[in-house]
Amino acid sequence: MTPSREVYWNIEYAQIVYILAAVAVGFMVYAFYRRYRLxxxxxPENRLDHIGSRVKEFLDAFVFDGLLHRKFLEIAPGLGHRKSAPGDFRAKELYxxxxxxxxxxxxxxxxxxTFLDFISHYFFDFLRGGFYLGFSAVVDSFGILLIVGAVMTIVRRYKQKPKRLDNKPEDAIALTLIIVVSVTGYIxxxxxIAATELQTAPSWAPWSPGGYVLARAFSGLSQESLLASHRAIWWLHMVLSIGAISYVALYWNRLWHILVSPMNVFLKSMSPKxxxxxxxxxQAERFGAGRVQDFTWKQLLDGDACTRCGRCQDACPAYASGKPLNPKKVIQDIKWQLENEGPYLLKGKTPNPVRDMVTQGVGEEEIWNCTTCRACQEACPVAIEHVQKLVDMRRDLVMERAVFPETAESALRSIEDIGHPWRGSALSRESWAEALGIKPLSDKSDVEYLYWVGCTSALEDRSVKMAQAVGKVLQRAGISFGILGAEESCCGDPARRLGNDYLFQKQARRNIEVMKRYGVKKIITSCPHGYNAIKNEYPQFGGDFEVIHYTEIFARLIAEKKLEVPKGSMLTVTYHDPCYLGRYNxxxxxxxxxLAEIPNLTLVEMxxxxERGFCCGGGGGHIWxxxxxxxxxxxxxxxxxxxxxxxVIVTACPWCLQMLELGLAGxxxxxxxxxxDLAELIVERF
Amino acid sequence: MNIIVCVKHVLSADCAIKVENGAINKRGLHYVVNPYDLTAVEEAVRLKESHGGEVTVVCVGPSEAEETIRSCLAIGADKGIRLWDDAFEGSDSYVTAVILAQATKSLKYDLILCGQKAADTEGGQTGTILAEMLGIPVITAGVELSVSEGGKVTIQRELEKGNREVVETTIPLLLTVETGLSKPRYPKLRAVFAARKKQVETRDMKSLGLAPEQVGIKGSKTMIEALSPPKPKLKKVFTPSSDLSAEERIAALMSGGMTRKESEFLEGSPDSVASTLLKFLQDEKFLE
Structure with missing residues (x-):
């Protein structure tokens, strides 16, 4: 006699299960279709672009973040980037x-x-003998893990109650269903086993550890009651499983994330971050997102991919500092809007109850709290895109409603009126360069690089030193470069992130035209915001330049021995990652x-x-x-x-510099x- | 109520302005709507919104000044007229008023609003001269304005040292406004787009019925002799006497060490006010 799996042992009319299963699958298809319509x-938005790299990145995420749970354990953050924190294998999210x-x-x-069983039963009988016993032991143990996982989750949700989790009935229902279905399965x-193996082949029974333990408990019962209870509980288990699937499907329970979240990862944005x-x-009918239907279908899908795990909430600097914004709630508020207004919109009716998504749903203060630091997106295990949504709602507030904070208004007006947000500066864009003899391209255009100074380093008193330091290092390394000087204008980043995309586009087009006129090919920037805008956003308007941040060229010059930092006194420093340099680029x-190449200097990390760097509070226009x-x-x-x-707190961004000095004051x-600034630190040693 | 607002396209005072060889170096400088005029447009649009009528902006300036007119249209003005001729180059406040008077004479209006002064030249003359030419009353430095149904107008004027004066009059009227009157709204983008599509009427010297000798430098009553950047004002630091009590010292610090100056308001008919003023100037030896 060889061990094998006897399908439908002790059960009559078992084929009814297939009919029930077909009904459950029907419910799933129907529920998915209803959601799809929402x-x-x-x-419209194309999310099947770059299909080759999309598939490749999805497979990477599937293996490392899915199967191996890299992201869920937070061993190395970021979907698809593992290289940036070498040697750091601590799991930040172990439990x-x-x-x-x-x-x-x-x-x-x-x-x-179940699938293998199906194959073995109907097509190719391979589950037998010693292999079957091993298979049974593995599957049985994994089933026990499922129950352990569910119990751990219950302890976490209802006993430990971390702040980032909010409990809704659907969570309790999902966990109950998992436990009831798996426990009845073991019964x-x-x-x-009690009715068969324990009596006929007791050496096989321990190969199903879960069932074996229960079988020993049941072994006192008579054979008839064992058979009768088996039949009854078997049917109960089937009805519960199929009932659970139907319920989950029709009530759009959170367990849908099993399908929708991987879908969302597959459909993630392939544009530069x-x-x-x-x-x-x-073409646009509306500028920005004032109503739920102004978002793209993918942005609406995000709401269903969200499992309310709250990692974004934990990462958010606005939330951490006690502000109303909670990125998790933003995603859920938009989902609420879709679930409640969607059915009316599908019928072409005005939604009832009417709740203004921007002012009453998400909330204006929340929308303005965001520093666009991208920590939420880095933390999200299912590739939800929070920042674009918040900016879309800002676009509605600024361009459609013209209702927004006065401080944001004066920054935007300043860019509109005088081409930079530092109204009141007594400096010109060339003042800082005069003493160094750095010339604008209008005077000397046969240079290799354009140094894009940025408004802050050129016009704000404290940050001027940063521009001068960058200039001095480039001069010392013999780099041929010039500036635009008076012809430079705001890169547009603050305008775009404050929601005035029209102003951003005007600035971008203007700057591209000026740079093209001088035949600019390569650009060095010192401000990470200008770096990001010119490198990642100007290509949207035909501005394709080779853009590098000064830290990139300095690192290269040091590696090539073209730049040497002299010895100075012993110094311990920490480095603050600017969001737009780190997380974004x-x-x-x-x-x-x-820093490692500067003699007598020790770096201590915060x-x-x-990737987990914490914002200085200045991004997304927040410096104003x-x-x-x-x-x-x-x-x-x-x-x-x-x-x-x-x-010394070192950074590489004029905004971070100002914000951190502000934070240090007092x-x-x-x-x-x-x-x-890192450039200043180098120049101090010259 | 139909309102005309006179607006000027000015060099932004928020840029670092350099004077080189007796002229302003325009490299890297920006032009904006004169902030005082923009306030006037906002106020006019608010009046239109509550009383009906039409707001027309009139601007003396070259083709670049059309930007200024469109900015005004974006915040709610209905029509824009640009007055320009190459011969207008170099016109002073007086000539500007002449040009504006020619243009506004033929228009229907109940109220003309002007900025109290232009942020570039800070002359503060044009509005007053224009009113004189049109033969309508003028009130200057308005910081609060209300118009009641019968055309009765109540204006609060800003005087020196934080004093205010309330004046009652009727339309037609020319009022020059301070920036405190109202805060110009940030335009919705749709309004900016609509303003871009609007027709801006332009009128030249001939169509205004003016002759070359009446305009430009020739027609002007004043001329620029030299330009120089202003010397920065010395900051006075006031230290109150340590003999004073804490409360008095705080009060002294908050007032910046200034004491209220004695002032007197003259009331009565224009003739009697004028003769009292003349007597004062003679008594104090300001006039011979």
């Missing part, structure tokens, strides 16, 4: 990651086993390489660095906005920097700790 209320891994692996294994197995979508003013290594509630983000960051006991360390 998503289709959104505007929730493991709980999910158990649920995931258990469910996947049971599904796979069925236990009854069968730093490129916001362009408003096509000629993956420049984490170059600044650290430069708790949150690289008032923080109306909560603590100042810059203070939170400076406090973290001070914990490293570093003497602290006891104000006189002893300094905030400097």
């Amino acid at each position: 998503w289709r209320l959104g505007r 929730p990651g493991m709980a999910h891994l158990f649920l995931f692996a258990g469910a996947l294994m049971l599904l796979l086993a 069925v197995e236990g009854l069968r 730093g490129a916001l979508a362009t408003v096509a003013f000629e 993956d420049i984490y290594q170059q600044p650290r390489q430069i 708790e949150r660095n690289r 906005l008032e923080e109306t509630s909560g603590r100042r983000i810059c203070q939170l960051r400076v406090e973290e920097a001070l914990e490293t006991k570093a003497q 602290k006891p360390e104000e006189g002893t700790v300094r905030v400097v």
Whole structure:
């Protein structure tokens, strides 16, 4: 006698299960179609572009983030980037990651086993003998993991209650269904083993550990009651499983994320991370998203991919500083809008109840709280795109309604009127360069590089030193470069991120035209915001230049021995990653390489660095906005920097520089700790 | 109520302006709507929104000045007229008023609003001269304006040292406004697009019925002799006497060490006010 699996043992009319299963599949298809119609209320958007790299990146995410749970455990953050934090293999999300891994692996294994069983039963009988016993042991253990995962999740949700999780009935229902269905499955197995194997081949029974334990408990029952209970519980298990699937399908339970979240990862944006979508003013009916149907279908899909795990909430600097914005809630508010207005919109009716998505749903203050630091998107395990949505709603507030904070208005007006946001500056764009003899292209255009200075480094008193430091280093390394001087105008980043895409496009087109007129090919920037705009957004308007940040060229010059930083006094520094350099453009290594090459200098990392770096509070136009509630983000960051006991806080962005100095002001360390730009740190040693 | 607003296309004062060889170096400078005039347009649009009628902006300036007119149309003005002829180059406040008077004479209006002054030249003359030429009353430096149904107008004027004066009059009227009167709205993008499509009427010297000797430098009553950047004002730091109590010291610090100057308001008919003023000037030896 060889061990094998006897399908439908002790069960009559078992084929009814196939009919029930077909009904459940029908419900799933129907529910998915209904949802699909809701998503289709959104505007069109092509998310099957770059199909080759899309498939490749999806497979990478499937293997590493799905099967191996890299992202869920937060071993290395970021879908698809593993290289930037070498040697750091600490799992930042060990407990929730493991709980999910158990649920995931258990469910996947049971599904796979059922499939293999089906093949073996109807087509090719391979599940027998020693192989079957091994198979049984593996599947049975994974099933136990499923229950363990569910229990861990229950403990986390209802006992530990971390702040980032909000409990809704659907969570409890999903967990109950998982536990009830799997436990009844083990009872069925236990009854069968008690009625058969325990008596006929007791050495096989332990190969189904879960069922074996229960079988021993049931072994006192009579054979008739074992058979009768087995039949009853078998049918109960079937009805529960198929009932659960039908319920989950029709009520659009959170368990749909099993399908929708991987879909969302597959459909993620393949544009550069730093490129916001362009408003096509000629064709657009509405500028930005004022109503739920103004989002694209993919943006609406995001809401269903969201599992409310709250990692974005944990990562958000606005939330951390006590402001109303919560990125998780933004996604859920948009989902609410779709679920409640969608059915009316599908019938072509005016939605009832009418809730203005922007002002009453998400909330204006929340929309303006965002610094566009992208920490939420980096934290999201399912590739939800929060920043674009918030900017789309800003676009509605600014361009459609013209209702927005006064501080944002004066920054926008300043860019409109005088081409930069620093109204009141007594400097011209050439003042900083005069003493260094750096010439505008209008005087000397046969240079290799254009140094795009940016408004802040050119016009704001403190940041001028940064421009001068960059200029001095480039001169010392013998780089041939010039500036646009008076012909430079705001890169447009603040306008775009404050929601005035029209102004951004005007600035971009104007700057592209000026640079093309001088035949500019290569651009060095010092401000990461200008870097991002010119590198990732100007191509949307035909501006294709080779753009590098000064940290990139400095690192190269040092590596090629064309630039040497002289010895200075011993110094301990910490490095603050500017969001638009790091998270948006993956420049984490170059600044650290430069710091490593400076003699007598020690770098101490802050708790949150690289992909997990914490915003200075200045992005997304926030350097001009008032923080109306909560603590100042810059203070939170400076406090973290001070914990490293570093003497100098180094960064590579004029906005970070200002914000961090602001955060340091008033602290006891104000006189002893300094905030400097990396270029300034180098020039100090010349 | 039909309102005419006179607007000027000016060099933004928010740029670092350099004077080289007796002229302003225009490299890297920007032009904007004169902020005082933009306030006037906003106020006119608000009046239109509550009383009906039409707002027309009139601007003396070359083709670039059309930007200024379109900015005004974007915040709600209905019509724009640009007055220009190459011969107008170099016109001073007086000539500008002459040109504006020629253009507005033929228009129907109840109220003319002008900025109290232009942010570039800070002359503050044009509005007043224009009113004189049109033969309508003028009130200057308005910071609050209300118009009641019968055409009665109540205006709060800004005086020196934070004093205010309330004046009542009737339309037609020319009022010059301070920027405190109202905050110009940020235009919705649709309005900006609509303003771009609107026709802006242009009128030259001939169609205005003016002769070359009446305009430009020839027609002007003043001329620019030299341009120089202003010397920065010395900042006075006031230290209150340490003999004072804390409360008095705080009060002294907050006032910047200034004491209220004695002032007197003259009331009565224009003739009697004028003769009292003349007597004062003679008594104090300001006039011989």
